[in-house]
Amino acid sequence: MSGRRGLTAIGIGLAIVAALVAIDVFAPRLFSSSLPNRLQDGLTLSLSVLFEALPFVILGVLLSIVVQVWLPEGVIERVLPRRAWARRAVLSLLGMLIPVCECGNVPFARGLMMRGLAPSEALTFLFAAPIVNPIVILTTQAAFGWDSGILVARIAGGYVVANIIGWVYSRHPSPDALLTERFKGTCELVAHETGTPVRRSLAQFLVELRAVMPALIIGSALAGAVQVVIPRDVLLAIGSNPLLSVVAMIALAISVAICSNVDAFFALSFASTFSPGAIVAFLLVGPLVDIKMIALLRTTFTAKVLTGVVAIVILFGLALGIGVNVLV
Numbered sequence: 324m325s326g327r328r329g330l331t332a333i334g335i336g337l338a339i340v341a342a343l344v345a346i347d348v349f350a351p352r353l354f355s356s357s358l359p360n361r362l363q364d365g366l367t368l369s370l371s372v373l374f375e376a377l378p379f380v381i382l383g384v385l386l387s388i389v390v391q392v393w394l395p396e397g398v399i400e401r402v403l404p405r406r407a408w409a410r411r412a413v414l415s416l417l418g419m420l421i422p423v424c425e426c427g428n429v430p431f432a433r434g435l436m437m438r439g440l441a442p443s444e445a446l447t448f449l450f451a452a453p454i455v456n457p458i459v460i461l462t463t464q465a466a467f468g469w470d471s472g473i474l475v476a477r478i479a480g481g482y483v484v485a486n487i488i489g490w491v492y493s494r495h496p497s498p499d500a501l502l503t504e505r506f507k508g509t510c511e512l513v514a515h516e517t518g519t520p521v522r523r524s525l526a527q528f529l530v531e532l533r534a535v536m537p538a539l540i541i542g543s544a545l546a547g548a549v550q551v552v553i554p555r556d557v558l559l560a561i562g563s564n565p566l567l568s569v570v571a572m573i574a575l576a577i578s579v580a581i582c583s584n585v586d587a588f589f590a591l592s593f594a595s596t597f598s599p600g601a602i603v604a605f606l607l608v609g610p611l612v613d614i615k616m617i618a619l620l621r622t623t624f625t626a627k628v629l630t631g632v633v634a635i636v637i638l639f640g641l642a643l644g645i646g647v648n649v650l651v
Contacts, residue, residue: 381532385528386427386430386434388434388524389434407444407493408490410444411443411447411489411493414447414448414451417448417451417452418448418451418454421452421456425582425583425611425616426619429616429620429622432445432448433445433506436510436623441493442495442624443490443501446489446492447486447488447489449485450611451485451486453610453611454477454482454583454606459584460474462587463587467591467602471599476647477606483639484635484640487635487639488636491635501624501628503622503623505622506622506624509530565598568600569640569641572590572597573644575605576605576609576613578614580609580613580616583609586606586609586610593605598647598648599647599648599651600645600647600651603643604641604643607640607643607644611636612637
């Protein structure tokens with residue numbers, strides 16, 4: 324399996340290089356800088372995304388270990404409500420207590436599922452926590468304030484779309500079918516792990532890093548490559564159109580893969596060019612389904628689930644962005 328993933332990564336890399344060369348040959352005026360400079364920019368962007376996300380991934384792994392190894396049996400069940408909709412509503416607010424960025428939420432959610440949380444409940448947490456947490460709220464307020472409505476739309480939109488996703492997948496007849504075989508194998512391995520808590524913690528730390536690090540590296544590389552392949556000027560040129568600006572910012576959000584803790588300041592640089600709805604769409608879609616996040620989610624959920632989730636988030640972000648443009 325690891326060999327196949329390595330070949331896939333090499334194939335993607337070669338395809339990106341071929342695309343860059345083809346663009347330089349057939350459309351040399353599309354970019355203002357030369358190919359070597361763009362490659363250097365892509366490498367710099369990839370490394371910045373990787374190093375920005377890495378501390379949060381490690382923190383998420385540590386929190387996952389706390390849940391799996393050190394948390395007493397039955398604590399989660401006693402704290403959460405019994406009704407499914409109420410459990411998801413509470414899990415949507417869990418990010419307020421665990422302000423980890425979207426990268427760290429994935430290993431933490433894996434740990435919650437290993438302790439009995441349903442996949443639909445984990446999805447609800449995963450898609451609410453990157454937005455409904457105190458650090459993101461504070462940085463968004465610092466960037467845009469309260470008057471523009473961007474902060475309220477972002478928080479409300481993140482909460483609502485997370486619960487929509489949770490409700491949709493709670494109705495799946497076979498919850499285990501939402502998960503990859505690799506993750507189910509990891510669950511079996513952890514369930515039969517023996518030894519002292521310290522030994523189990525070390526073993527689980529290695530298991531989780533092995534699962535998420537390749538996805539993080541590939542996702543970071545793709546985020547940098549997409550930014551090199553797609554001219555930023557093309558996106559900026561359509562920023563004034565109420566509909567196309569929302570579409571453009573959604574595309575930008577998926578490609579740049581900026582941590583949700585700081586993405587508001589990045590979006591602020593577009594505020595004078597793009598509509599408020601486009602900014603809201605960027606701030607909603609980016610933390611949930613950017614390239615890096617999709618790669619991390621793929622370690623746990625099937626491609627079919629991710630396709631559905633991405634469609635829901637993009638359509639919801641599009642509707643929310645257009646709605647904000649109409650109201651503001």
